[in-house]
Amino acid sequence: MKTTGKDHFVYQAVYRYLTLLISEAGRSATLRLPSLRQLADRLNVSISTVQYAYSLLEKEGRVYSIAKSGYYAQASITPESPGSGSDLLETVYVNARRPGMCVLSADDPASLQPLDSPLLMLERELLRQYPRQPQWQVQPCGELELRTVLAARYTSSTVHCWQADDVYIGADLRGVLEILIAVLGLRRTTVVIESPCDWVILRLLEAAEVHVIELPMLAEGVIDLQQLESLLNSEPVRLVILSSVLSMPRGSLMPDVHRQAIARLLGEHGSWVLENDCYSELDDNGDTPRLRDYLDPDRLLVFSSFEKFIGAEAPYGFVLSRHWRSELQRHFLLRAFRLSPIRQKAIARLLSGGRLDQHLTVLRRLLKERRTHLIQLLRERSDVLQIVEPQGGATVWVRSLRPVDMGDVFQRLLKQQIIIAPGELFSLRGLHAHHLRLSPLSHGDPDLTSVVGLLSDALRLAPGE
Template identity: 45%
Template structure:
């Protein structure tokens, strides 16, 4: 693997390599996969890059981790080649298909949610890591996360005297999925009802499904608003144990729930005494300054989760959870117990390097540049889609993020649209993958090209053909 590949989309190459090892498994025996360090050395990439590839495979259920032993793959039938996707029945699960083809060579990837074109902070992180290694020969590993990084996150989230955070309120995990798993286990709400707004991150939906929770959805309209009466009905009739809401920006849709709606919803939640998990994974990608949900929610029932994936990139996908002082006991003890049980230690040097990026304000400058670039690129994409496909698609301008959420003006079979494009090596994210109950069946999410030049004419032409052939 070349250095250029390692700095760009290295985790995709590692993912593809591991997928080939898994495909070689035969029978029902567990196949042990290489250790993180061995594979990093073999492919000449960082340990965190390999770790990210393993985490993607684990979130898809294709491998399993065994404490103090390593990662294992269980043999399973190989998926069909791309050429075999001549009919929609070749792969019945849209999300599984999306993951399966994400790393296919030559695929035009319009499904992605990461805003960075590559490893934007790669050189900065490497420089910081060299500094740290010169100062600390062997940094200690902390099971709850590097104290310096936890302090920086706490300081970043402290915006007012009534919302104060300290390092003891912050916990780090391998990625966002691990953070969600730990949080749901610590709440001990298995079998109970969780209310979420959709479109929602597939990672979140998979975590809820794995936890055995009853999910009720509040679909957002194209303007980002929700039905407050439906929310009140769920809270009253379904004995909701947890509500999961975006902090400001809904990631997949790139929309903002109006302040008046969020304030009214916060009053409802306070009345019912329901736990609130604020999803802040996309908050830094909002094009304007907005009041976060946590400013309106009772702090004793509030949890905040996020990751560094949107702010730093693929080389730092660690997740984090904030538990405010008012909710510490017994929630804090439960979170600590779950983290210690996992016995998974994040690379301390990389954590210290991220902390220094925050300390030296390098993150803030990059984020301003990123948001300005995304706003420009998203605006160009909206204009291009509206000019070329406005008769077929409704294309609102998002309030943030790295893509656009569009809806068909005519009834379509979104699976047929997806398969048509897939056969032409174009991968989009169909709306149903952002819901566990079949909502958003007339929607698509289209990511901005990383070069900011808009979609090629061939892709626009195939989108038109797919939408026309998929009409009911």
């Protein structure tokens, strides 16, 4: 190390030494790197020189530090450009799992205030009350107690009512949606869906070769009724997929009069509707009428999941339907979801005992506080974004005021260990190219102020289109 000559070039040699260590760690290893003092002694250089080399690697996203533990490097991931043949969604997922990343792309509301502890406590109590069920007694469509509670929770009148036999519970939302695609025979049919839309739904429809027609949400949080009517008249629409209350990721709350107008139009055409109810519990108001309250329940299916408002310990997805009973039962039986009956009973007790509703009141308040803080920072430190004021949920939908190459923005931030969710992820036909979904719930970089500044810089520096 003494052969480097001038002292101010020594850090480059330290930098090169560290990059070799990272490369030799293997493609899947997470490597703990030498401490500042260890490396200074090993290479016979000053601690400040080692510190500078580490800081360079940290800015490049190749090294991350943990307080009172040291420096680490994960050599398995090389960020790939979303425009170079790789899948942008895969790039987001993979890099979001790297240690030390600031993940602004996530949508995990329950992580702010999970119900894991009360759920697991209930489960332990129930394990003492119920003996282990024989395999032949396990119900393929879900535990009867939970299905009964869900049916009651979704019943709003004598017309809009559900029975336990109308409820089907699966291991996760993806599995439930895959069953629905098969049961409804959606392969190579035409489906109308509001846009932007959750990427899980879009990818599943795309994999099933469904012809997806996207209805863009307008600035007021509504869809164009004339455009919808024109599609219903001119296209062989098999199904219409709409949000129940909150249109995510925009976070928009559709005016009730518009919701009723949509229901009337769909009723006149006898359209089948699949209602996305995943985010309804996160509406700031908490009591906004649902779209299903105005629809014909005999032409309606509803799907949702517990994970968004309970947490990772309740990943189950579910669907409510009055029709296709034998087909749904057969597909759930063939899928053979391995669901814990006791865990399902515990979730049922959370719902029926009022514990969930108390939790939702707190969670909605905390989510609103986090969103408000992020929006305030965006307004103070960024003059390049237009914000769609959210009315629920855990994220904020924004648009660049200047048409930019969002792939370039993504890459600039990725190099600084920041993950965003570009708007193109929420469309199959290139809509929302100048939009972003941002989350204030990141468990990475706690300094949200500096992160917002880096985001603004990346947008300013990105080439225009």
